[in-house]
Amino acid sequence: MFTDSTLLFVALSGIFAFSFYAVLVAGQLSLGQAGFAALAAYTSAVLAPDPAEAGDAVTLAVALGTGVVVGAVAAVLLGLPTMRLRGVFLAIATLGFAEAVRILLVNAEWTGGAQGMSVPKIVTPGVAWVLLAVVAYLFWRQGPTRYGRALAAIREDELAARATGIDVGAHRLAAFVTAGAVSGAYGALLAFTMRFIDPGLFDFASAIDGLVMAVVGGSTVWFGPVLGGAFLTLVPELQRAVGLEAGWIRPFLAGLLLLAVILFRPGGLASFFPAGRGTRPLSRVQASGARGDTAADDGPGAPGGSGADTNPAGANLAGTVQASVQPHRRRAQVGAGDVVARLAGVSKDYGGVHALRGVDLELRAGEIVGLIGPNGAGKTTCVNILSGLVPPSGGAVEVLGIDPVRTPVHRVAAAGVARTFQHAKLFGRLSVLDNVLAGAHLVTRGTFLRRLLWLPSARWDERAAVVHATACLERVGIADKAGLAAGELSYGDQRRVEIARALAADPALLILDEPAAGMNRVEAAALGDLITSLASDGLTILLIEHDVGLVMRTCDRITVLDFGAVIASGDPAHVRDHPDVVTAYLGTEAD
Numbered sequence: 001m002f003t004d005s006t007l008l009f010v011a012l013s014g015i016f017a018f019s020f021y022a023v024l025v026a027g028q029l030s031l032g033q034a035g036f037a038a039l040a041a042y043t044s045a046v047l048a049p050d051p052a053e054a055g056d057a058v059t060l061a062v063a064l065g066t067g068v069v070v071g072a073v074a075a076v077l078l079g080l081p082t083m084r085l086r087g088v089f090l091a092i093a094t095l096g097f098a099e100a101v102r103i104l105l106v107n108a109e110w111t112g113g114a115q116g117m118s119v120p121k122i123v124t125p126g127v128a129w130v131l132l133a134v135v136a137y138l139f140w141r142q143g144p145t146r147y148g149r150a151l152a153a154i155r156e157d158e159l160a161a162r163a164t165g166i167d168v169g170a171h172r173l174a175a176f177v178t179a180g181a182v183s184g185a186y187g188a189l190l191a192f193t194m195r196f197i198d199p200g201l202f203d204f205a206s207a208i209d210g211l212v213m214a215v216v217g218g219s220t221v222w223f224g225p226v227l228g229g230a231f232l233t234l235v236p237e238l239q240r241a242v243g244l245e246a247g248w249i250r251p252f253l254a255g256l257l258l259l260a261v262i263l264f265r266p267g268g269l270a271s272f273f274p275a276g277r278g279t280r281p282l283s284r285v286q287a288s289g290a291r292g293d294t295a296a297d298d299g300p301g302a303p304g305g306s307g308a309d310t311n312p313a314g315a316n317l318a319g320t321v322q323a324s325v326q327p328h329r330r331r332a333q334v335g336a337g338d339v340v341a342r343l344a345g346v347s348k349d350y351g352g353v354h355a356l357r358g359v360d361l362e363l364r365a366g367e368i369v370g371l372i373g374p375n376g377a378g379k380t381t382c383v384n385i386l387s388g389l390v391p392p393s394g395g396a397v398e399v400l401g402i403d404p405v406r407t408p409v410h411r412v413a414a415a416g417v418a419r420t421f422q423h424a425k426l427f428g429r430l431s432v433l434d435n436v437l438a439g440a441h442l443v444t445r446g447t448f449l450r451r452l453l454w455l456p457s458a459r460w461d462e463r464a465a466v467v468h469a470t471a472c473l474e475r476v477g478i479a480d481k482a483g484l485a486a487g488e489l490s491y492g493d494q495r496r497v498e499i500a501r502a503l504a505a506d507p508a509l510l511i512l513d514e515p516a517a518g519m520n521r522v523e524a525a526a527l528g529d530l531i532t533s534l535a536s537d538g539l540t541i542l543l544i545e546h547d548v549g550l551v552m553r554t555c556d557r558i559t560v561l562d563f564g565a566v567i568a569s570g571d572p573a574h575v576r577d578h579p580d581v582v583t584a585y586l587g588t589e590a591d
């Protein structure tokens with residue numbers, strides 16, 4: 001039914017769509033792919049040897065190698081200054097790059113300008129489909145790995161991803177360079193397919209076309225770009241088959257489909273298939289028991305069992321952390337009673353608002369310290385300063401031997417600080433298990449490259465990570481919901497998943513920002529028991545909570561803030577009876 005040329009272009013479109021998918025999975029909107037492809041097409045056309053002399057295979061190999069390298073290098077050069085940009089700003093900057101490349105190519109002599117350049121046709125449908133399969137394989141294997149989960153986490157909530165120790169800048173750049181390499185491969189293939197290349201092949205419409213194919217096909221499932229590429233390439237063929245030759249139909253249909261996907265079917269065409277539906281876990285779930293199963297790989301049983309506890313603070317999660325899920329990061333050694341965190345004379349101003357005024361706070365290893373105060377007292381600001389999210393306006397801060405003011409957020413996390421947020425910040429479209437696996441980023445090894453080669457060690461590491469994550473879920477009593485989408489959970493359950501995600505990083509300091517919000521009395525009581533048991537494992541905990549009863553029951557010491565200043569600090573009995581605290585919460589008789 002389809003001609004060779006149709007089959008060839010279906011494969012090429014799929015590869016181009018994958019270059020958009022590469023960044024969409026990390027939540028980035030880049031439109032520079034046509035620029036990378038153009039640079040790669042012209043460079044490979046010039047550098048590859050004549051196939052009449054070198055043979056088709058050699059020419060193709062040199063062209064592809066050149067295309068991939070040129071695309072990747074261009075993406076590094078463009079990515080370094082633009083990776084700070086988000087959303088539409090990144091889209092505009094990258095589109096500007098693609099347009100600049102096209103204009104350069106039109107005006108350069110060596111490219112033949114607008115007239116174009118002739119290139120031998122050596123790409124066959126077989127070659128194009130093999131390369132599409134290779135690219136699809138890369139993205140299929142990438143999904144359920146530590147790297148793939150980190151990209152998905154960044155897409156879902158960048159700030160939470162940083163706080164779990166993911167180096168967002170490096171991951172975004174890696175995704176961008178992957179997009180550059182894939183679009184470079186596409187450019188080289190296109191050059192040796194068309195017989196003739198001109199800058200018009202890489203114009204604005206083609207950049208948008210690739211994006212539409214990726215989004216229509218499905219931008220969060222690995223086979224989405226294949227579907228999108230195939231569908232939109234086949235539309236003109238189908239038109240011909242039914243005798244509708246009008247050229248406007250394809251772009252019109254593409255626009256209509258894009259709108260329909262955005263409005264009604266965010267998962268794209270892939271969501272019509274069981275494997276691409278909804279929030280299918282990246283990693284397979286076997287939630288019950290201490291044994292987990294892992295993604296996509298079947299095979300002989302992995303070494304299970306309990307691992308040694310290398311957590312200096314002693315916070316081994318039920319002894320299920322396996323040897324391959326160990327903190328191999330550099331983390332401050334914390335002995336019992338050591339100072340874990342210290343704020344000295346810290347102030348924070350937001351314009352005219354003095355959120356903190358000369359706050360002193362000290363946390364010692366193994367303590368549960370409560371931080372309470374009326375709304376707007378400055379509690380969350382304190383926590384944000386401790387976890388490196390917000391710089392103070394004055395004073396000194398030290399956490400686990402580092403200065404969070406001068407340290408990127410993911411490094412503060414790597415030092416051993418884990419936190420939850422006042423408004424739960426889960427990776428909503430990921431499963432509960434994947435959320436916690438993403439939380440284990442710092443204590444797990446990368447598996448992507450080993451998964452590409454089907455090395456058993458990758459399977460063992462992934463399995464160990466799942467066992468570790470499952471233990472964290474069991475610890476907060478929510479392992480039975482491991483396979484559900486995090487965003488669909490009740491508010492109370494979301495908070496528990498957030499705690500499990502924080503525990504998965506095997507932290508030394510756990511900061512809980514209003515963890516009981518949304519929980520009923522029974523759940524809050526269970527939370528109190530959990531906090532106490534975590535502290536008895538050696539974890540240091542800073543608890544911000546409006547449920548004063550919970551704070552009084554669980555904390556060793558309590559600091560009370562009001563209007564940004566410490567008004568009382570000491571053990572629960574001292575704080576409860578402190579006249580300033582009573583006044584702050586209940587007001588004076590005159591009030």
Ligand SMILES: Nc1ncnc2c1ncn2[C@@H]1O[C@H](COP(=O)(O)OP(=O)(O)OP(=O)(O)O)[C@@H](O)[C@H]1O
Nearest residue numbers: 350353355373374375376377378379380381382422
């Ligand atoms: N990013 C910001 N920009 C401007 N003002 C801010 C910002 N963050 C906090 N504030 C202000 O700083 C003060 C302290 O806020 P913060 O959220 O730290 O208090 P809180 O004790 O955590 O309050 P709540 O219990 O209501 O969460 C408030 O007056 C708040 O409006």
